[in-house]
Amino acid sequence: MTDPLLPAWSEPFVDRRGLRRSARIRGVTRDWAWGGATGAGIRVGIIDSGLENDHPRLAGRVVRNVAVEPGEDGPRVVEDEPRDLFGHGTACGAIILSLAPEVELVSVRVLGADLRGKGTAFAAGLEWAIDEGIHVLNLSLSSKSEALFPVFHDLVDRAYFRSIALISAANNVPAPSYPSLFGSVFSVAAHDEPDPWRLYYNPAPPVEFGAWGVDVPIAWKDGGSTVATGNSFAAPHVAGIVALIRSKHPDLTPFEIKAILASIADNPGRRHPWRHRTPPLQAPDR
């Protein structure tokens, strides 16, 4: 499947030969990055279908539920019931908590009966979350609207300048997809190894990170659970790890966090990183 027309974003994370590289930042290990961290003090926004606050796997960690609803002057953000229309937001929240159990979750529901997942609602929810200063935002959805390109571009920059990390699921559908294809976003596709901590860095963007997204046991609607596959479930694994890093190192910027993730990633060719004498940061092997 090497058709150039096909955005096979997950392919580098399945056939991992292209990920071989030896660059690491000296001293940056997983233990340094998040050893002992629980996510305490960090808020994570789930921009999705809502959160079912009383789901056992959300463990009472939801602190706020808002929703975007259509208004006369465009979409507006209102307080929301603790519910999840599909189960998908709850699935993402539960994955984040499984890695960072003490984060606080904020539900920003942008999918709903009246909304049909309109891009404008998504943008309004994202803007609200950025202006609230929520530290990490999980976006397991994207918009195809060309008209919203400048809107998302501005929002993504606003988030970056305020040190808010946007974690976005890559979309496998051959079409433009915002904001997952913007440079400052943590764009994530799935790998198929059943390990929530296994992370790959892809030096060939737009999709830079690979996390577990195949046959993931997830929380689902009405207190339930199921097993699912998709980039949607890879992104929250990265969001969880980013939340851990931010809880231990609150001053780090998204740029620095990306560099840390690249450094601690499980890419091949790194089994003995300290045995060779090459400088700690070198150009990737091509």
Add this chain to the structure above:
Amino acid sequence: METRLLQSIVDATARLFDAEAASIALFEPNPDRLEFRVAAGAKGAGAIGLSVAPTQGIAGYVFSTGQPIALSDVKDDPRFDQSVAERTGYVPRSIAAAPLVHEGGTLGVLQVLDKRSSPTFSLQDLELLGVFAGQATVALAAARVQRDTASLLRGALARVEPGLAADQLEAVVSAVTIQLDDADAAEPFWRVVDQVTRLRDLSDRELGIVADILEVLAAHAARAQRGRPGR
């Protein structure tokens, strides 16, 4: 044309995945719903004609978010879409779905149920399903252009020549739109599409000019048809 194309795509999808069923649901407004238009495979037939809310279940999720997704273990979860599944007479163990994403918005959802060789769908399966969904979208968009052109042309002709008999009107419409099937004639066809799209805003005097253009094109199409063996 639309249904035939979609049918061939779900047939190919079901066969390639060696799946129990494959189906395509299209978005229809007023009231908003996803309507299952075509299905394939031994267990697929029950889905045809079924409608679900665009906020319901896996099809609704994929339609709303534009994200492809696969679920396994579906049957064991009593909460999952059981009502819809039961209406089709078939409750799947696993399901994979991809959106039909077009420039103007998402048109619908392509679903595959129960791959026989494996209890779950792989990443490659999801990406392959995305390719089939892309094919379905292209086919669907082309069919809709033809359909819309025919109806625009019909409306325009009725305005230009209110006295035109119904069968004459249809003859002109089909003579022009039939050229969509003819690759050599694609160029004049798209010019017609362009003209027809603008008709809505024209004055009566301008419509007269358009009528002349259509007359010439219709004559051209009729000549081309006569000259083609087997038609």
